[in-house]
Amino acid sequence: MIDDSACGVAHGGAADDPEVRVLVAVFASPVSGYLLRYARDAGFRPVLVEPDAGRAAEAAALDVPVVASMPELDGSADVVVTDHHRPELGPALRDALAGGPRWIGVMGNPRHRGPHVEALRELGVGEAEILTVHRPIGLNIGSRRPAEIAVATLAGLLADRNGKPGGFEF
Known part of the structure; x- marks a missing residue:
């Protein structure tokens, strides 16, 4: 038998990733439900931020921690805002940015300017910090x-x- 460690990944023999990775989905939505379930399988510790108590109660079925405000973040956290129409968009992003996550992004159509830009400006967030928010x-x-x-x-x-480009470029 040939020893091919890369083949071990396909057969479930890969070593666990020792890095603690957190994926914070902001706002309960159909996308956040799938995202959090898939994230757990990909080795993330999933968390849902949902400030609306009614929506948070509905999201309890996801079997992930549901919190009303941004948890403490660090450079291991990725933050994905799944609804850019919510009135809490600006404060949620401001709080996420303050925590220093590894990556932060907002879902939305790339053909339209993201409402997060104006929402963050209104809260006094600087332009350099606003530019760190990915969209699309x-x-x-x-x-x-x-x-x-x-x-x-x-x-x-x-x-x-x-550190990869994604797609089919290897």
């Missing part, structure tokens, strides 16, 4: 449904974390 996010695979959007988003995060 994820790999461009033509996603249309929530599960596909979650896969594209998670794949983009993993590519970025691993």
